[in-house]
Amino acid sequence: MENIVFGIGITALTGALATVAGAAEDTESNIGSQGDPNSQVQLAPQMGFLHRIFNKAVAGEPPAYGLWCCLGAGLAWAFMAMQINAVLAIVLGCILAVFVQGVYATTAYLGRTASLKKFGQPVYVDILKSMTTVTMAHAFVAIFCTVTLCYLMNAALGHPFPLPLLGLVWGISLGAAGSAVGNPYYGKERQYQNQKFGAGVPISASGNIVRYAEAGERNSLDNGFFTAKLGGPASGVCFGLIVFLELWRTILFEKIAAGWGAIIVGLLMILVFTIIDRYIEVWARKTYGPYTKPEEASS
Amino acid sequence: MSAVAAKPAAGGAMNPAAMGVGIVLLILIIGVCYYISPGLGLMSLIGIIIGGILIGFGVHFVPVGGAPAAMGQAPGIATGVAMLAAGGGLAGLFGGAWAADQGLVVAVVTGGVGGGLMMAITCMMVNFIYVFGMGIPAASGKVKNDPITGDSQAEFKSQGTEGHGLPFVSFVGGVIGGLLAGAGGTLIYLMLLDLYKATLPTLMQATEVQILPIAVSAAGIFAVGMFLVNAVLTAYNITGTIEGPHDPKFKRWPRSIVASAVASALCGLVAILIVV
Amino acid sequence: MTVKVEVIEGGVPHNQILATGLIASLICLYLSYLNVITGTMWFSFFGGLAVVAALYWGSHTIKVLCSYGIGTGVPSAGMISFGSGVIAMLLATKYNIAAPIVALVLAAVIGLILGYLANEVLNMKIPAMLQALTELAIVGAFTLMGFAVLITGSFTFTALTTGTVTILGLSLPSYQASFIGGCLIAVAFLLGAIAIQHPFNACLGPGWTQDRMLMLTAECGFLSMIMAAVMSFALIPFGPALISLLIAIIGWAYTYSKYFELSKRDAAAWLDAKPIPDVEVQ
Numbered sequence: 001m002e003n004i005v006f007g008i009g010i011t012a013l014t015g016a017l018a019t020v021a022g023a024a025e026d027t028e029s030n031i032g033s034q035g036d037p038n039s040q041v042q043l044a045p046q047m048g049f050l051h052r053i054f055n056k057a058v059a060g061e062p063p064a065y066g067l068w069c070c071l072g073a074g075l076a077w078a079f080m081a082m083q084i085n086a087v088l089a090i091v092l093g094c095i096l097a098v099f100v101q102g103v104y105a106t107t108a109y110l111g112r113t114a115s116l117k118k119f120g121q122p123v124y125v126d127i128l129k130s131m132t133t134v135t136m137a138h139a140f141v142a143i144f145c146t147v148t149l150c151y152l153m154n155a156a157l158g159h160p161f162p163l164p165l166l167g168l169v170w171g172i173s174l175g176a177a178g179s180a181v182g183n184p185y186y187g188k189e190r191q192y193q194n195q196k197f198g199a200g201v202p203i204s205a206s207g208n209i210v211r212y213a214e215a216g217e218r219n220s221l222d223n224g225f226f227t228a229k230l231g232g233p234a235s236g237v238c239f240g241l242i243v244f245l246e247l248w249r250t251i252l253f254e255k256i257a258a259g260w261g262a263i264i265v266g267l268l269m270i271l272v273f274t275i276i277d278r279y280i281e282v283w284a285r286k287t288y289g290p291y292t293k294p295e296e297a298s299s
Numbered sequence: 300m301s302a303v304a305a306k307p308a309a310g311g312a313m314n315p316a317a318m319g320v321g322i323v324l325l326i327l328i329i330g331v332c333y334y335i336s337p338g339l340g341l342m343s344l345i346g347i348i349i350g351g352i353l354i355g356f357g358v359h360f361v362p363v364g365g366a367p368a369a370m371g372q373a374p375g376i377a378t379g380v381a382m383l384a385a386g387g388g389l390a391g392l393f394g395g396a397w398a399a400d401q402g403l404v405v406a407v408v409t410g411g412v413g414g415g416l417m418m419a420i421t422c423m424m425v426n427f428i429y430v431f432g433m434g435i436p437a438a439s440g441k442v443k444n445d446p447i448t449g450d451s452q453a454e455f456k457s458q459g460t461e462g463h464g465l466p467f468v469s470f471v472g473g474v475i476g477g478l479l480a481g482a483g484g485t486l487i488y489l490m491l492l493d494l495y496k497a498t499l500p501t502l503m504q505a506t507e508v509q510i511l512p513i514a515v516s517a518a519g520i521f522a523v524g525m526f527l528v529n530a531v532l533t534a535y536n537i538t539g540t541i542e543g544p545h546d547p548k549f550k551r552w553p554r555s556i557v558a559s560a561v562a563s564a565l566c567g568l569v570a571i572l573i574v575v
Numbered sequence: 576m577t578v579k580v581e582v583i584e585g586g587v588p589h590n591q592i593l594a595t596g597l598i599a600s601l602i603c604l605y606l607s608y609l610n611v612i613t614g615t616m617w618f619s620f621f622g623g624l625a626v627v628a629a630l631y632w633g634s635h636t637i638k639v640l641c642s643y644g645i646g647t648g649v650p651s652a653g654m655i656s657f658g659s660g661v662i663a664m665l666l667a668t669k670y671n672i673a674a675p676i677v678a679l680v681l682a683a684v685i686g687l688i689l690g691y692l693a694n695e696v697l698n699m700k701i702p703a704m705l706q707a708l709t710e711l712a713i714v715g716a717f718t719l720m721g722f723a724v725l726i727t728g729s730f731t732f733t734a735l736t737t738g739t740v741t742i743l744g745l746s747l748p749s750y751q752a753s754f755i756g757g758c759l760i761a762v763a764f765l766l767g768a769i770a771i772q773h774p775f776n777a778c779l780g781p782g783w784t785q786d787r788m789l790m791l792t793a794e795c796g797f798l799s800m801i802m803a804a805v806m807s808f809a810l811i812p813f814g815p816a817l818i819s820l821l822i823a824i825i826g827w828a829y830t831y832s833k834y835f836e837l838s839k840r841d842a843a844a845w846l847d848a849k850p851i852p853d854v855e856v857q
Contacts, residue, residue, distance in 0.1 A: 035369070035377070035378070036365060036366040036368065036369035036377045036378065036379075037366075037369045037370070037377070039366040039369075040366075040369075040370065042779075042780070050851050050852060051851065052851060057776055057777055057779070058769070058773060058776075058777070059649075059650040059653075059769055059772060059773065059776065060378060060379045060382055060648070060650055061378070062378065062379070062382035062383065062385060062386050063382055063650050063653075063654065063765070063768065063769060064769065066765055067765040067766065067768075067769045070761055070762050070765045071762055071765070071766065071802060073762075074759055074761070074762035074806055075802065075805060075806060077757055077759070077806075077809075078759070078805065078806040078807075078808065078809035078810075079809070081740070081752050081757070081809040081810075082808060082809050096802060096805060100798060100802060103794075103798055103831070104769075104773060104795075104798075107773070107777055107791055107794065107795075107831075107834060108773070108776075108777040110777075110834070110835065110838040110842075111774075111777030111778040111779075111787070111788075111791060111838065112777060112778070112779065112780060113838075113842060114778075114780075114782060114787065114837075114838040114841040114842040115778055115779060115780025115781065115782040115783050115784075115841070116780050116781070116782060116843070117781075117782040117841055117842055117843040118781045118782055118843075119781075119843070120843045120844075120852065121843055122842065122843050122844035122845065122846045122849070122852065123838065123839075123842040123843075123844065123845050123846070124846055124847070124848075124849070125845065125846065125847040125848075126846075126847050126848040159393070159396070159397055160396055160397070160399070160511075160515050161393070161396060161515065161516075161519055161758070162512065162515070162516055162751075162756070162757050162758040163757075163758075164757065164758045164759055164761045164762050165516060165519045165520070165523075165758040165761045166393075167761075167762075168389075168523065168761045168762075168764075168765060169389040169390070169392065169393050169523075170390075170393075172382065172385050172386050172389055173386040173387075173389060173390045173417065175382070175386065176378055176382060176383050176385070176386025176387065176421070177386065177417070177420075177421050177424075179377065179378040179383075180376045180377065180378050180383065180421050180422075180424075180425050181421065181424045181425055181427075181428055182428075183368075183369040183377035183378065184368065184369055184370075184371060184377050184425070184428055184429060184433065185428050185432050185433065186369070187369030187370045187371075187377065188369070188370050188371040188433055188435075189432065189433050191370070192370060197433075197434055198433070198434035198435060198457075199371070199435060199457030199458070199460075200370065200371030200372050200435060200457045200459075200460035200462075200463040201370040201371055201372055201459075201460070202372075202457075202458060202459025202460060203367075203372060203459050203460065204459055205459075206370075206372075211851060212851075217850060217851055230428075230432050231428065231432070234424055234427065234428050234432065235424075237424065238420055238421055238424040241420045241424075242390065242416070242417050242420050242421070245416060245420070246390065246393070246394055246413055246416065246417070250394065250397060250398075254397075254398065254401075258401060258402075258405065259398055259401035259402070259405035259406075259409065260405065262398070262409060262412075263405070263408050263409055263412050266409075266412035266413065266415075266416050267412060269416055269419070270412070270415050270416055270419045270474060273416075273419040273420055273422075273423045274419065274423075274470065274471075274474070276423055277419075277422060277423040277426055277465075277467070277470050278448075278467060280423070280426050280427060280430050280431075281426060281430075281436070281437050281450075281466070281467060283430070284429075284430040284435075284436035284437065285436055285450065285455060288434065288436050290454035290455050291454060291455065291456070291457055291458065292454050293454065312698055313698070314695055314696060314698050316695075317691075317695030317696045317698075318696055320691075320695070320696075321692065321696050324688065379647070379648055379650065379651065380647070381647070381651050381654060382650070382654075503733075503736065503750075505750070509750055510750055511750075512750050512751040512753075512756040512757070513736050513750050513753070513755055513756050516755050516756055516757070516758040516760070516761075517665065517755055519758065519761075520661060520755075520758060520760050520761055520764065521661070521662060521665075523658075523761070523764070524657070524658040524659070524661045524662055524764070525658065525662075526658075527654040527655065527657075527658040528654075528655055528658035528659055528689070530654075531647070531651045531652075531654055531655040531658070532655075532689075532692065532693065532697065534647045534651055535645065535647060535651075535693050535697050535699055536697045538647070539647040539648065554696050554697050554698065555697070557692075557696050558692040558693070558696045558697055561688065561692055561696075562688070562689055562692060565685060565688055565689075566658075566659070566662045566685070569662045569663065569666050569681065569685070570662055570665075570666075572666055573665055573666050573669060573732075
C-alpha cells in the first residue's frame with residue numbers, strides 16, 4: 001500500500017514536471033522557430049519578404065530534444081558515477097546540454113541566413129545576441145524537467161532502462177508531442193496572423209509571414225510571447241497527460257490480473273480520448289459551420 | 300526539419316523484381332540464422348522480423364502533414380513522420396520494457412497500448428488547438444466523405460488549402476499506428492533481451508543479475524536503432540507525408556512490408572551474431 | 576509551396592572527401608590502439624579525432640544524397656545512418672584489433688542492402704542512394720566507435736561493457752558503470768546523428784558553400800567531442816580525460832570562430848540592430 005502511495009506521489013510529480021517541460025519546449029521552439037513552421041521563415045526571403053526572425057534550423061524538435069535530454073541525462077549519469085550528488089549532477093548535466101543547444105542554434109541561424117545571400121536577407125547580429133539566450137533559458141527548463149522526471153522514473157519507480165536511454169525516449173516523445181500540438185498554433189496563428197482567422201493559409205500566401213507588427217519590426221520574442229499563452233500550455237498539457245497517464249495506469253493497475261489490468265485501463269483511456277476528440281470535431285462542424293454550401297464545394 | 304522539394308511521383312509503382320529479390324534475401328538471412336543458431340537465435344530473429352514489419356506497417360497509419368500542416372494547408376500532424384512515429388513507439392517501448400517481467404504477450408500488448416495512448420492524447424490535443432485555438436475545423440483533402448463517420452469533407456476545407464486538422468479517420472489511423480509501432484518496438488526489445496539474458500552470462504562469465512544492465516541497454520539501443528531504420532524506410536515509402544489510412548498513398552504498404560522485413564532481418568541477424 | 580532545393584555543385588569532389596575522411600578516421604581509430612600497447616589511456620583522444628574525420632565525410636555524403644530531394648528532409652538520413660551504424664559497430668567490437676575493419680565491411684554490407692531496399696523495393700530510384708546509404712552506415716559505425724574509444728579508451732567489447740565502481744574507497748568491477756551498461760552509447764548515437772545532418776541542414780540554401788559547411792562539420796564534431804570528453808571523466812583516469820577535453824575545446828573554439836568568419840564572408844549583409852532593408856516585393 002505504501003508502495004502505491006509513494007508511486008502515485010512520484011507519478012504526480014513527474015506529471016507536473018512533464019507539463020512544465022512541454023510548455024517550455026514549445027515556447028523555446030517557437031522563439032527559435034524550429035521545426036516545420038521554420039520552412040516559412042526560410043521561404044519568406046525567397047519570396048521577397050525579408051525579416052528579423054530567428055531561423056533555427058536544427059533538425060526537427062523530436063530528434064533535437066532527444067539529443068538535449070539524452071545528453072543532459074548522460075552527463076548527469078556520468079557525474080553521478082563520479083559520486084556527485086544527484087541534484088547537482090542533473091543541474092550540471094542540463095547546463096552543459098543547454099550550452100550545446102545554444103551553439104547549435106547560433107550555427108543554424110548563421111548558416112541558413114548566409115545561404116540566403118542571393119535574396120538579400122541580412123544576418124542580424126543583434127537577433128543572434130538577444131534570441132539565443134532566451135531560447136537557451138527555455139530549453140534549460142524543458143531539459144531539466146525532462147531529465148529529472150527520467151531520473152525519478154529510474155531511481156524512484158525502478159524502471160529498468162538506464163538514465164541516458166530514458167532521456168532519449170522521453171526527449172523524443174517530448175519533441176514529438178510539443179511539436180505536434182504547438183507547431184500549427186505558431187505556424188498558422190502567429191506567423192500568418194494577417195490572414196483571415198478561422199481558415200488555413202491559402203497556398204498563394206506562402207512566404208508572406210508577418211514581419212511588421214505590434215512593436216515595430218517583429219522578432220522571435222514577440223512570437224514566443226504570443227504562443228506562450230495557448231500553444232505552450234496546450235503542449236504542456238499534452239506531454240503532461242502522456243507521462244502522467246502512462247505512469248498512473250502502470251503503478252495502480254499492473255498488479256491486477258497479471259498485467260492485463262493496466263492494459264484494459266489503457267484501452268479505456270484511448271476510448272475516452274477518442275470520444276473527446278470526436279466531440280471536439282463535431283462541435284467544430286456544428287458551431288463553425290461549413291465554409292461554403294455543400295453543393296457548391298469542390299472536392 | 301526542412302521542407303525539401305518532393306520527388307516527382309515515380310514513387311507509386313511496385314517493383315515486382317525487386318520485391319522478389321527482397322524476399323530471397325529474407326529467406327537467405329533466415330537460413331543463415333538457422334544454420335548458426337537453430338533454437339534461440341532463430342526464434343529471436345523471427346520475432347525481430349515480425350516486430351520490424353509491425354513498425355513499418357504501423358507507421359503508414361500515422362497522419363503526417365509536414366510543413367504545410369503547420370500552416371493549416373494540409374491535414375495531419377505538423378511533425379516529421381519518422382520522428383513522430385519514433386515518439387509514439389518509444390513511449391510504448393518504455394511501458395513495454397517495464398512490463399517485461401510479466402511475460403511476452405502482456406509486455407508487447409502493454410507496449411502497444413502505451414504507444415496508442417500517446418498518439419491518442421497527441422491527436423486529441425492537435426484537434427483541440429485547431430478548433431479552440433485557431434477556429435479551424437478538421438477536413439480531409441483526399442476523400443469526399445470520412446470513411447468511418449461519413450462526414451462530408453469538402454465544404455469544411457478552407458479555400459486554397461488541401462485540408463487541415465485531423466478528421467476522425469486520421470485520428471483513428473494515428474492511434475492504430477501508435478499501437479502497432481509500440482508493439483513492434485517492444486517485441487524487438489523483448490526478443491533481444493531474452494536472447495542476451497540467456498547467452499551473455501556464459502559469454503562474459505558472470506551471473507544473469509550482473510549482466511542485466513548490459514542486456515537491457517544493448518537490447519534497448521538496438522530496439523531504438525531498428526525502430527528508426529524501419530520508420531525512415533517507411534518515410535521514404537510514403538515520400539514524407541500521408542493523411543492516414545484513407546490516403547491513396549496508403550496502398551503502397553506491401554513494398555514497405557518487404558523492405559522492413561529484410562532490413563529488420565539483417566539488423567537482427569547482426570544483433571544475434573554478437574552473442575552466438 | 577515548399578523550399579526549393581537545387582542540386583548544388585562546386586568545391587572539392589565528393590570522392591576525395593570520402594577518401595580523406597575514411598582513411599583519417601581509420602588511422603585515428605588504430606592510433607588509439609596504442610592505449611592497449613602501452614597499457615594506459617593517454618591516446619583516447621584519437622577517438623574524438625576519428626569522430627571529427629568521420630563526420631567530415633558523412634556530412635558531405637548527406638549533402639550529395641539530400642540534394643536530390645528525397646521528400647523526407649535531412650534529419651532522417653542522419654537517423655538511418657546511425658541506426659544501421661550502431662548495429663554494425665557493436666558486432667565489430669567483438670573482433671578486438673580487427674574491429675574497425677570489420678565495422679567497415681559489415682556497415683558497408685548493411686548500408687548496401689538498405690540502399691537497395693530504398694531504391695528498388697521502395698522505388699525511390701535516386702542515383703546516389705545506394706552509395707550514399709552505404710557510406711552513411713560506415714560513417715555511423717566509425718563515429719560510434721570513435722566515441723566509444725574517447726569515453727572508455729578502447730574499442731573492444733570487454734572494455735565497453737566493464738567499468739569500475741568505487742564503494743567506500745574500494746574499486747569493484749561493475750557492468751553498470753560502463754559505456755554499454757550505462758547506455759552512454761545512446762548519447763553517442765544522438766550526438767552523432769544530429770551532428771552529421773546539422774551541417775547540411777543548417778547551410779541549406781542557394782548560397783551553400785562547401786568550405787563553410789565543412790567548417791561547420793568540424794565545429795559540430797569538436798562540440799560533440801567536448802561533451803563526450805566530459806562524460807569520459809567517469810570512466811577513464813583524470814589525466815587522459817583532461818587531455819581529450821582540452822583538445823576538444825581548442826578545436827571547437829578555432830572552428831567556431833572560423834565558421835563565424837566564413838558566414839560573415841558569405842552573408843548578404845552583417846547588420847547589428849538595423850531595420851529590415853527595403854526590397855521590392857517580387
